[in-house]
Amino acid sequence: MSTSSTPRPKRMPPEQREKAILDAAVALARQGGIAALTVRTVAAAAGVTPALVTHYRPSMDAFVAEVFGTIVGAEREEVVADGRAAANLRARITRIVETLLDGDRDDVTLVWVQAWAAGARNDVLAARVRIEMDRWQQDLEAVLAEGVEAGEIAAAQAEGAAWLLLATVDGMSAHSLVKWAPEDRGALARRTVSAVLG
Structure with a gap:
């Protein structure tokens, strides 16, 4: 017994x-x-x-990297697919940035911030973080390239735009974890898109 x-x-x-x-x-x-x-x-x-x-x-290091990739990959696929449903480039990019800054995804933000920090000691996690950051950049660049092809934005404007958008989203999302962010993050998202896309 x-x-x-x-x-x-x-x-x-x-x-x-x-x-x-x-x-x-x-x-x-x-x-x-x-x-x-x-x-x-x-x-x-x-x-x-x-x-x-x-x-x-x-390997717990590899498992943590897998869990990280599962969470942030699912978010990226969901947010980009939702953004692509908008009518034009500005609306698509605005929807993506607004969604990422709307305050409903702080759980995923915490996962990102902790992964950046833990990646300094976990090489497997660091590699997965780089992959997921590249995927975000590639997806945004693909959306911007469609806008260039449709004549909605000049190629010169699109160059580097994905990096600027992601830097803003990452910074503001990290700030929000310690409640240091504008109350109206939607307005910030729209201003950011206007500044980047012209």
Whole structure:
């Protein structure tokens, strides 16, 4: 007879168990940032033993990078797809920037800020951060290139615009974590787009 107070995890096929562990880690990181991720906290969130977490994810550094990429990649895909639905270039870029600055995504902002800091000591995470930053830049550059092709903006105006937009979004989002940001971030988003696109 077992005297352990830890319930035995329900049996699942390996693929389902692996997904459950990843989902639990993603939910945990969205609540407390990637700094909340340890073998023990992920195990508790997933309702499994720490040994089972390390069985599926033997490198915690790589697992943290995976969780980071899952969270920020999903946000990028969602925000860019929503922005692309707008009628013209200015409206598309404005919607993307406004969405990123609307204050509803501070959980993802915390994940980004912690990843930038932790990447100084976690090479795998740093590499994933660079990949995700490149993907954001590439997606914005693609939207801007469509505007150039449609004659909505000159190629010279589009050059470097993605970098400027991302720098503003990153800076203002990080500021918002310590409540140092304008109350009307939507107005800031529109002013930023006007300044960058002319």
